[in-house]
Amino acid sequence: DSGVTQTPKHLITATGQRVTLRCSPRSGDLSVYWYQQSLDQGLQFLIQYYNGEERAKGNILERFSAQQFPDLHSELNLSPLELGDSALYFCASSVGATSGYGELFFGEGSRLTVL
Amino acid sequence: QKEVEQDPGPLSVPEGAIVSLNCTYSNSAFQYFMWYRQYSRKGPELLMYTYSSGNKEDGRFTAQVDKSSKYISLFIRDSQPSDSATYLCAMSGAGGTSYGKLTFGQGTILTVHP
Numbered sequence: 001d002s003g004v005t006q007t008p009k010h011l012i013t014a015t016g017q018r019v020t021l022r023c024s025p026r027s028g029d030l031s032v033y034w035y036q037q038s039l040d041q042g043l044q045f046l047i048q049y050y051n052g053e054e055r056a057k058g059n060i061l062e063r064f065s066a067q068q069f070p071d072l073h074s075e076l077n078l079s080p081l082e083l084g085d086s087a088l089y090f091c092a093s094s095v096g097a098t099s100g101y102g103e104l105f106f107g108e109g110s111r112l113t114v115l
Numbered sequence: 116q117k118e119v120e121q122d123p124g125p126l127s128v129p130e131g132a133i134v135s136l137n138c139t140y141s142n143s144a145f146q147y148f149m150w151y152r153q154y155s156r157k158g159p160e161l162l163m164y165t166y167s168s169g170n171k172e173d174g175r176f177t178a179q180v181d182k183s184s185k186y187i188s189l190f191i192r193d194s195q196p197s198d199s200a201t202y203l204c205a206m207s208g209a210g211g212t213s214y215g216k217l218t219f220g221q222g223t224i225l226t227v228h229p
Contacts, residue, residue: 002158033215043159043203043219056216090158094215104215106158 003027004107006091012113018079021110025072025093031055032074033094033104034066038087049074078112086114118142121204121220130229134191138204138220141185145218146209148180150189153201153222162202163189194227201225 003026013019025032034046045058049068068074078085088111092104121138128134147166151159165171168182177190204220
């Protein structure tokens, strides 16, 4: 168990809908990262937050948005959904965010299926 | 062309075999090189990381980085059925906004059969 909690574990919804994925980082970790894993693209970095502030952006679509709250949990919002958004969405956390290397701890993911 | 290329396999070996997993990359800015292991229906977990070039050993696992060739490897000695998983190489630049912004390979599916 990595200590990173993601909900929901599975989600089936329809195109055009909106979903919110939630992540609670490990206790003491200030950074939260969102990654998307699909069969064709592999595991791709979406966005990073550090202590409530957006720190780095990757291949995140404009239809997606995220935030990190004062209690450090994070939410990833996807709307309006398209078929191609079906994927595993992982949240990861780490202690720091600025220098050297820090291990990322991944949650078990939220599997999104868009019909 | 992807920044990080990894043969997806699948790779099937008998128990006790030496396994070699490899990735090539094109971005010279990468300084940190990692191997993650992902079991079915689980999130990736860090196996090993290396900064810049060189070798690193941890038990049955050895990671090698050759920056001049832009090539990294993971060797697993005396492979066990419990090693059956997907192995992902990952890389990042040094510091700043590169921290935690990992670029992953496609992953190699490994099966070790008894």
